Amino acid sequence: MxxxxxxxxxxxxxxxxxxxxxxxxxxxxxxxxxxxxxxxxxxxxxxxxxxxxxxxxxxxxxxxxxxxxxxxxxxxxxxxxxxxxxxxxxxxxxxxxxxxxxxxxxxxxxxxxxxxxxxxxxxxxxxxxxxxxxxxxxxxxxxxxxxxxxxxxxxxxxxxxxxxxxxxxxxxxxxxxxxxxxxxxxxxxxxxxxxxxxxxxxxxxxxxxxxxxxxxxxxxGRPPLSPPWSFGVWISSDIWRSGGEVRYAVTKFRQQNIPVSGFVFDSPWEVAYNDFTFNQAQFAQGGTFEGVNFAGFATTKEMLEFLRSEGLKVICWMTPLVNTSSDSDGVPGQNLGKAANYDEGANNNFFVRSAPGGPPLVVPWWKGHGSPVDFTNPAAAKWLSDQLHALVTSSETVTASGGSEPVIGGFKTDDGESGNGANTYIPATAAYADGRRGVEMQNGYCVEYHKTIGSVLGANGVLFARSGFTGSQAFPGCWAGDNEPNFGDGNGLPSVIVAGQSAAMSGFSIWGHDVGGYQNTNFSPVSPPQLFMRWTQFGCFTPLMQMHRQVNPADLRQYPWGYGAPALENYRFFASLHLQLFPYLYTYAKESSDTGLPIIRPLVLLHQDDPQTFPVKHTYCFGNELLVAPVIQPTPAGQPTTRSLYLPEGQWRDFWTQEQHAGQQTIAWTSGNPQQFPLFVREGAIVPMLLNVPQTLCDANYVNNPAIQTMDAGLQFLVYPSDAAPASSFTLYEGTEVTCQGNSGAPILTLTSNTPRPVVWKILGAAPANGVTRDGAALNEQALAAAFDAATEGWRHDAGFTFVKFNHAGGFTRIAL
Missing domain, CATH: 2.60.40.1760 (glycosyl hydrolase (family 31))
Structure with a gap:
């Protein structure tokens, strides 16, 4: 040719x-x-x-x-x-x-x-x-x-x-x-x-x-801006065997001081697949965990109110198949025959046809046999949407203001692919109401599926989809499916890092994965706790963070406390850091909604003029200011962690040590602390963070429980002044503007915000030679950390950073060092 x-x-x-x-x-x-x-x-x-x-x-x-x-x-x-x-x-x-x-x-x-x-x-x-x-x-x-x-x-x-x-x-x-x-x-x-x-x-x-x-x-298509709580940490497990297990898991997360905002009801939670009816017989049961008995719930409403009062929104798992028969999941109350809503769907031609004019398509899948809903039929899409609307409405709870809000805030939209192994879910002969056949719908079906389910909650909720095609990126978010708990390139942690970057280059921005790996097979032969720690660190720096895995009754590996004290502390630290980064993360989520740029940004996306970035596949930018290089190999016992990585153009600071590194070179990063991994901040960066780490990102009006700490207005700004680029700025999703002018010797910082709030600046550099002023007035130096913490305003220098705090009344303020 x-x-x-x-x-x-x-x-x-x-x-x-x-x-x-x-x-x-x-x-x-x-x-x-x-x-x-x-x-x-x-x-x-x-x-x-x-x-x-x-x-x-x-x-x-x-x-x-x-x-x-x-x-x-x-x-x-x-x-x-x-x-x-x-x-x-x-x-x-x-x-x-x-x-x-x-x-x-x-x-x-x-x-x-x-x-x-x-x-x-x-x-x-x-x-x-x-x-x-x-x-x-x-x-x-x-x-x-x-x-x-x-x-x-x-x-x-x-x-x-x-x-x-x-x-x-x-x-x-x-x-x-x-x-x-x-x-x-x-x-x-x-x-x-x-x-x-x-x-x-x-x-x-x-x-x-x-x-x-x-x-x-x-x-x-671009994703709408999802609600803030969806960017918190989620609790999930392959199965909740009883209401007692639900109560145990939530109670333990709170006792362990791990901030969480979402709770996923994975399969099974329904009476039958997919009738969208909570199996109350399952959740009425109590259970004994770690030697303690936890009661079940008398009603579904009681269970949802419990989750709401603990600061959690609920995500309900589903698939697009309504079952004619279901496999047993070993919980009481399951209907293993035809789902209660099946006949209505079949009688009204709401299911995909096996052929034009043929009977409903019935396919084998991993929960039994069922018929896929034909989302190209507007009446069928409405039929399913109405059932989900009813489910959401039934979960409404009274808010602190006296209004109401549903506890259910999302759907985990599993399946939608063309097949699995020998099972074909979308045969070429399948016929759809809009005239398309299975040949086109092997890829196109999941988009219609996501479009329908996404319309139920809109921007007030979130999807968590496994399948996807062109257009699915407009219905946030998604996760990387079933992976193994190992360091393997085939289906372990390194492969998931690659998947996240490929998805980002395909327009998928609101993306996550199962921290630790979903499957109960092929565990890392070196150290399952170490693998879990490294996966947690990666999970902190992805838009959606949830731990989810298959359940083994012999261990507690579906929970962060199932891997020992160091792994639990590592999870607590990075779950808290993920929440603390919310203002930064949410700003980039808004940018994704406005421009389509992903939150995970492969180096080649930002540095296409540098051929050395072309092969980089396990290092990426999280937004523009942070560079993330997860550890992708196990560290031998007693030895420090080493990781070779390429730094792109610019000057970079090690997040842990503040050591400076010039860009456009490959460096060998080393640390003896397993709770650290290669994480860098671009010089000139301003990184907004929450001043106080809440227990949940759900708002106080919804939680309606003063015992659960929700997000307040306080902000902390990490500032890395640059001699090479003396002016930098950051505008938050809600309009707050911060700037840094001047070099690392004597920077001038400004804050413009209509919101009164406590503010702390954390500025890298030498101690100010002439003190610190705010709008021309000198601030008092607080030599001791305790005195600084107790004061409402002042400054101190410690460990290479100058800390400046004050209560911002709104408007414009100027800080000079």
Missing amino acids: LLKPSGSFLSFDSGPLQARIYQATGHIELAGPDLAGNPLANVITYAPPSITVPGGAINLGQVQSSTALADGLEVVQSAGASNITAHLTFPHDGVMRYEVVDWRGLAPTQVTLTAFSDAGEHFYGFGEKFNAFDQSGDTVDILTFDNPGNKGDHSYKVSPWFVSTRGYGFHWDSSAESRFDMRAGAADRYVITSRFPQLQFNVVYGPKLTDVLTRYTGYA
């Missing part, structure tokens, strides 16, 4: 971009400025698309005629002895689209697109990929699939989308299965193939990769 075009072309411009189609050959190009701003210097070229028809392969070639459109061109192209009609347009800012709109009688069985690519081009994205971050040289199959073991190329969340280091993104706009050969078959090209008669794709331009993601999510 001829990769490079020749001859004349038709073109049209959209701002600094130019779309081209070559008249003689049908090559398609997008040209735009490079990173230096040189106009039309960066050109992405696609060979003429190819189709397979019963008679063989045909290239879509010579342009026979063209007609101007409002946003581009309509072209008639030769296709063997026939012609096709295609549109080449700019439907969105920075997005070029090619689409065949009329096959003129041709019936393709396969469509293929090929582009020139050399060894210097690297590719990221494709959904949530566990096997590799940079997919250059690999073949990627775009098919949602539940694979609990070593993932390989299998993914719960996939997207026919990638981001290229050449400054563009590519989106194959089809929900049918496709395959991306990213220079695996030939060293000079990538090839996209789909066995579905649809040819439409978008090329999303940058040239900055951050602009690529912003433009892509601008049309594919």
Whole structure:
């Protein structure tokens, strides 16, 4: 195939971009400025698309005629002895689209697109990929699939989308299965193939990769800003065997002073799958744990009120399948026959059909047999939504203000993939109300699923989805599925770090994982407690933090206290730090909602001009100010932890020691403290944190219990003045603005906020030679920590930081050191 075009072309411009189609050959190009701003210097070229028809392969070639459109061109192209009609347009800012709109009688069985690519081009994205971050040289199959073991190329969340280091993104706009050969078959090209008669794709331009993601999510979808509590720490377990176990778990978390904001009811919690009725027989039971008996709950309402009074919102697990029969989970009260709501769904044609006009599709899945709801049928979507609305309404509780608010604040939307092992959940023959067949819905079904469930609570709640496709990123959030508790690249901690970054490059921002690994198999042979500690540290620096695993009656490894005292203290510390970082995290969550940029930011996303960032897969930025490099190998007993990592451009400070490191180099980080890992702060950074760590991020009005400490207005600002960049700033999600001007010797800090609040500044640098002033008035130095803590305002210097505290009355204030 001829990769490079020749001859004349038709073109049209959209701002600094130019779309081209070559008249003689049908090559398609997008040209735009490079990173230096040189106009039309960066050109992405696609060979003429190819189709397979019963008679063989045909290239879509010579342009026979063209007609101007409002946003581009309509072209008639030769296709063997026939012609096709295609549109080449700019439907969105920075997005070029090619689409065949009329096959003129041709019936393709396969469509293929090929582009020139050399060894210097690297590719990221494709959904949530566990096997590799940079997919250059690999073949990627775009098919949602539940694979609990070593993932390989299998993914719960996939997207026919990638981001290229050449400054563009590519989106194959089809929900049918496709395959991306990213220079695996030939060293000079990538090839996209789909066995579905649809040819439409978008090329999303940058040239900055951050602009690529912003433009892509601008049309594919961005997450709304989820409620604050969802960014707290969640309690979860594969099964709550009784109400006593619910009471035990919550009581123990509070006794251990671990801040938690969410409680997940995973399966089983219903009478039958999925009838959305709490199994009260299950939760009425008490239980004995660690030698202590914990009572069950007389009613579901009592249980939900207990969780609310402990400062917790509830997330209810579900799948899109309503069962005809269910496997026993060993708890009383289960209906193992047909779910109570099944017949209503079947009689009203609310389920996916096995074939057009056929009976409801019934599939085997890991909880029995059931029928998937057809979310493309508006009546079916409403039917399921109404049941969830009723469940949410039944959980309403009285707030401190005398109003009401539901305890249920989210749904864990499990499943939605095409299959699992030998089980096929979405066969090609399946028929949907909107006319689509299983071929398209193997990837597209989960989006309809998430859209329906996401509409129940909207921005007042959260999803926790396992499956995903293009569009799912607009329904926050998601998690990385089933992983093993080990350091393995196949399905352990390192693979999950890769998955989080691949998901980020695919537009998924509100993302989490099962801290410690979900599965009760293939435990780390070196030290399960050490693995749990390292996974916890990673969990602190992901948007959603929850521990979740399968239950083994012989141990307590579904709880942080099941791994010994050091691991428990490590979990307590990082759970508290995760909450303390809430103002920082929530600010970047808002940015994701506004711009589509992910919270987890791979180094290549922020530093695409540095080729040394291209292969980095276990180090990332959390927002712009923090650089995170989780420990991905076990540390031998009695030896310090070492970790080699690359620092990108800039100056960086070790979070634990404040040691300075220049960027654009690989360093060897070492520490003898297992509660530390490579964590760096960019010089010039301002990191807003909560001044006081609450027990929950649920608000006081909802919790309605003064015994549970909720979030107050107090803020602490970590400031790392930079001599290289003497001015820096940070604007919080609620509008508070902070700035730092001047170098590390004598910085000037400003705070602008309409909210009265206590404030503490923690500023790295030498002790102020002339004291500290606030709006020109000297503040008293407090030499002792106890005196500083007791004072309402003042300053002190300790361990390389100057601490400044005062009560901010609102408005503008200036601090000079």
